[in-house]
Amino acid sequence: MSESGRLTSETSWILRVSESEANYWATYVVDGAMMISFISWDAFRLGYSVSATAAMFVLGLAAWTLTEYAAHRWLYHWAPALTRSGHEKHHDDPLAHLAMPWFVTPILFLPPQLLVAGYYGVSGFSSFLGGWFFGFIAYSFMHHSLHHYKPNWAWFRHLQSQHRIHHALPETNYGVTMRFWDRVFGTEFVKK
Numbered sequence: 001m002s003e004s005g006r007l008t009s010e011t012s013w014i015l016r017v018s019e020s021e022a023n024y025w026a027t028y029v030v031d032g033a034m035m036i037s038f039i040s041w042d043a044f045r046l047g048y049s050v051s052a053t054a055a056m057f058v059l060g061l062a063a064w065t066l067t068e069y070a071a072h073r074w075l076y077h078w079a080p081a082l083t084r085s086g087h088e089k090h091h092d093d094p095l096a097h098l099a100m101p102w103f104v105t106p107i108l109f110l111p112p113q114l115l116v117a118g119y120y121g122v123s124g125f126s127s128f129l130g131g132w133f134f135g136f137i138a139y140s141f142m143h144h145s146l147h148h149y150k151p152n153w154a155w156f157r158h159l160q161s162q163h164r165i166h167h168a169l170p171e172t173n174y175g176v177t178m179r180f181w182d183r184v185f186g187t188e189f190v191k192k
Protein backbone atom coordinates (compact mmCIF):
# COMPACT_ATOMS: atom_id res chain seq x y z
CA MET A 1 0.00 0.00 0.00
CA SER A 2 1.30 3.48 -0.76
CA GLU A 3 2.25 5.84 2.06
CA SER A 4 -0.78 8.03 1.45
CA GLY A 5 -3.08 5.01 1.14
CA ARG A 6 -1.90 3.71 4.49
CA LEU A 7 -2.33 7.11 6.06
CA THR A 8 -5.88 7.36 4.76
CA SER A 9 -6.88 3.96 6.12
CA GLU A 10 -5.30 4.74 9.50
CA THR A 11 -7.08 8.05 9.70
CA SER A 12 -10.40 6.59 8.67
CA TRP A 13 -10.06 3.95 11.40
CA ILE A 14 -9.56 6.67 14.00
CA LEU A 15 -12.47 8.68 12.58
CA ARG A 16 -14.70 5.59 12.77
CA VAL A 17 -13.92 5.21 16.48
CA SER A 18 -14.51 8.89 17.16
CA GLU A 19 -17.90 8.73 15.45
CA SER A 20 -19.18 5.73 17.42
CA GLU A 21 -21.66 6.33 20.22
CA ALA A 22 -20.01 3.66 22.41
CA ASN A 23 -16.77 5.64 22.24
CA TYR A 24 -18.62 8.86 23.06
CA TRP A 25 -19.87 7.53 26.42
CA ALA A 26 -16.72 5.45 27.07
CA THR A 27 -14.68 8.68 27.22
CA TYR A 28 -16.66 9.72 30.33
CA VAL A 29 -15.95 6.39 32.03
CA VAL A 30 -12.23 6.40 31.15
CA ASP A 31 -11.66 10.08 32.02
CA GLY A 32 -13.73 9.77 35.22
CA ALA A 33 -11.72 6.73 36.32
CA MET A 34 -8.47 8.59 35.62
CA MET A 35 -9.66 11.60 37.59
CA ILE A 36 -10.52 9.46 40.63
CA SER A 37 -7.27 7.51 40.47
CA PHE A 38 -5.23 10.74 40.20
CA ILE A 39 -6.88 12.33 43.23
CA SER A 40 -6.57 9.15 45.28
CA TRP A 41 -2.91 8.84 44.32
CA ASP A 42 -2.00 12.01 46.21
CA ALA A 43 -4.36 11.29 49.11
CA PHE A 44 -3.62 7.60 49.67
CA ARG A 45 -0.25 6.83 48.12
CA LEU A 46 1.66 9.99 48.86
CA GLY A 47 -0.20 11.03 52.03
CA TYR A 48 -0.75 14.55 50.68
CA SER A 49 -2.91 16.73 52.95
CA VAL A 50 -6.55 17.37 52.10
CA SER A 51 -6.09 21.15 51.85
CA ALA A 52 -3.04 20.84 49.57
CA THR A 53 -4.88 18.28 47.42
CA ALA A 54 -7.84 20.66 47.18
CA ALA A 55 -5.59 23.62 46.28
CA MET A 56 -3.85 21.70 43.48
CA PHE A 57 -7.22 20.43 42.26
CA VAL A 58 -8.51 24.02 41.95
CA LEU A 59 -5.29 25.04 40.17
CA GLY A 60 -5.73 22.16 37.70
CA LEU A 61 -9.34 23.18 37.13
CA ALA A 62 -8.27 26.77 36.40
CA ALA A 63 -5.64 25.43 33.98
CA TRP A 64 -8.38 23.45 32.26
CA THR A 65 -10.35 26.61 31.43
CA LEU A 66 -7.41 27.98 29.43
CA THR A 67 -6.90 24.55 27.81
CA GLU A 68 -10.55 24.56 26.76
CA TYR A 69 -10.12 27.90 25.03
CA ALA A 70 -6.75 27.10 23.44
CA ALA A 71 -7.73 23.62 22.23
CA HIS A 72 -10.96 24.87 20.70
CA ARG A 73 -9.38 27.86 19.03
CA TRP A 74 -6.13 26.36 17.79
CA LEU A 75 -6.45 22.56 17.70
CA TYR A 76 -10.06 22.44 16.53
CA HIS A 77 -10.25 25.50 14.29
CA TRP A 78 -6.77 26.37 13.15
CA ALA A 79 -4.28 23.46 13.07
CA PRO A 80 -4.40 21.50 9.80
CA ALA A 81 -4.85 18.25 11.74
CA LEU A 82 -7.28 15.44 12.42
CA THR A 83 -8.63 17.44 15.36
CA ARG A 84 -9.80 20.13 12.95
CA SER A 85 -11.55 17.79 10.52
CA GLY A 86 -13.22 16.05 13.47
CA HIS A 87 -14.47 19.35 14.83
CA GLU A 88 -15.70 20.48 11.41
CA LYS A 89 -18.00 17.47 11.55
CA HIS A 90 -19.37 18.73 14.85
CA HIS A 91 -20.08 22.13 13.27
CA ASP A 92 -21.87 20.40 10.39
CA ASP A 93 -23.85 18.07 12.63
CA PRO A 94 -23.97 19.41 16.21
CA LEU A 95 -26.17 16.58 17.50
CA ALA A 96 -23.90 13.72 16.36
CA HIS A 97 -22.03 11.84 19.08
CA LEU A 98 -18.47 12.74 18.14
CA ALA A 99 -15.58 12.49 20.58
CA MET A 100 -11.85 11.96 20.67
CA PRO A 101 -11.12 8.19 20.80
CA TRP A 102 -11.26 7.02 24.45
CA PHE A 103 -7.63 5.83 24.45
CA VAL A 104 -6.13 9.24 23.62
CA THR A 105 -6.24 10.70 27.16
CA PRO A 106 -4.69 7.61 28.86
CA ILE A 107 -1.88 7.58 26.25
CA LEU A 108 -1.20 11.28 26.81
CA PHE A 109 -1.63 11.50 30.58
CA LEU A 110 -0.77 8.17 32.22
CA PRO A 111 2.96 8.15 31.30
CA PRO A 112 3.71 11.65 32.72
CA GLN A 113 1.63 10.93 35.83
CA LEU A 114 3.36 7.59 36.45
CA LEU A 115 6.75 9.21 35.92
CA VAL A 116 6.28 12.35 38.02
CA ALA A 117 4.02 11.05 40.81
CA GLY A 118 4.86 7.32 40.64
CA TYR A 119 8.57 7.17 39.89
CA TYR A 120 9.71 10.49 41.39
CA GLY A 121 6.99 10.59 44.07
CA VAL A 122 6.19 14.28 43.52
CA SER A 123 3.07 15.26 45.52
CA GLY A 124 0.42 17.59 44.09
CA PHE A 125 0.93 16.75 40.42
CA SER A 126 -1.78 14.08 40.44
CA SER A 127 -4.38 16.33 42.15
CA PHE A 128 -3.55 19.03 39.61
CA LEU A 129 -4.29 16.52 36.82
CA GLY A 130 -7.42 15.43 38.73
CA GLY A 131 -8.72 19.02 38.70
CA TRP A 132 -7.82 19.37 35.03
CA PHE A 133 -9.75 16.17 34.21
CA PHE A 134 -12.71 17.34 36.28
CA GLY A 135 -12.80 20.48 34.11
CA PHE A 136 -12.48 18.40 30.95
CA ILE A 137 -15.38 16.12 31.93
CA ALA A 138 -17.55 19.07 33.04
CA TYR A 139 -16.80 20.83 29.74
CA SER A 140 -17.68 17.71 27.70
CA PHE A 141 -20.98 17.31 29.51
CA MET A 142 -21.75 21.02 29.31
CA HIS A 143 -21.08 21.04 25.57
CA HIS A 144 -23.27 17.96 25.17
CA SER A 145 -26.04 19.63 27.21
CA LEU A 146 -25.85 22.90 25.24
CA HIS A 147 -26.76 20.95 22.10
CA HIS A 148 -29.15 18.38 23.55
CA TYR A 149 -31.06 19.86 26.49
CA LYS A 150 -33.29 22.87 27.05
CA PRO A 151 -33.62 23.62 30.77
CA ASN A 152 -35.08 27.02 31.50
CA TRP A 153 -32.19 28.42 33.57
CA ALA A 154 -31.10 31.91 32.54
CA TRP A 155 -27.33 31.22 32.89
CA PHE A 156 -27.67 28.05 30.84
CA ARG A 157 -29.72 29.71 28.09
CA HIS A 158 -27.10 32.44 27.98
CA LEU A 159 -24.23 29.96 27.48
CA GLN A 160 -26.38 28.17 24.92
CA SER A 161 -26.93 31.31 22.85
CA GLN A 162 -23.20 32.14 23.10
CA HIS A 163 -22.35 28.71 21.75
CA ARG A 164 -24.97 28.97 19.01
CA ILE A 165 -23.23 32.17 17.92
CA HIS A 166 -19.92 30.27 17.80
CA HIS A 167 -21.50 27.71 15.47
CA ALA A 168 -22.65 30.51 13.17
CA LEU A 169 -19.50 32.65 13.49
CA PRO A 170 -16.65 30.22 14.29
CA GLU A 171 -14.05 32.97 14.91
CA THR A 172 -15.94 34.07 18.03
CA ASN A 173 -16.86 32.57 21.43
CA TYR A 174 -14.37 29.72 21.71
CA GLY A 175 -15.10 29.29 25.41
CA VAL A 176 -17.90 26.80 26.06
CA THR A 177 -18.19 26.83 29.86
CA MET A 178 -17.18 30.48 30.33
CA ARG A 179 -16.52 33.70 28.43
CA PHE A 180 -13.49 34.80 30.44
CA TRP A 181 -10.74 33.76 27.97
CA ASP A 182 -12.69 35.15 24.99
CA ARG A 183 -12.61 38.51 26.77
CA VAL A 184 -8.88 38.16 27.47
CA PHE A 185 -8.04 37.24 23.85
CA GLY A 186 -10.62 39.58 22.26
CA THR A 187 -12.68 36.89 20.52
CA GLU A 188 -15.93 37.47 22.39
CA PHE A 189 -18.88 38.15 20.11
CA VAL A 190 -20.19 41.67 20.64
CA LYS A 191 -23.36 42.92 19.01
CA LYS A 192 -22.63 46.01 16.94
Ligand SMILES: [Zn+2]
Residues within 6 Å of the ligand: 090, 094, 143, 147, 163, 167
Ligand atom coordinates in the same frame (compact mmCIF):
# COMPACT_ATOMS: atom_id res chain seq x y z
ZN1 LIG B 1 -20.90 22.79 19.65
Ligand SMILES: [Zn+2]
Residues within 6 Å of the ligand: 072, 076, 077, 087, 091, 166, 170
Ligand atom coordinates in the same frame (compact mmCIF):
# COMPACT_ATOMS: atom_id res chain seq x y z
ZN1 LIG C 1 -15.98 25.15 17.16
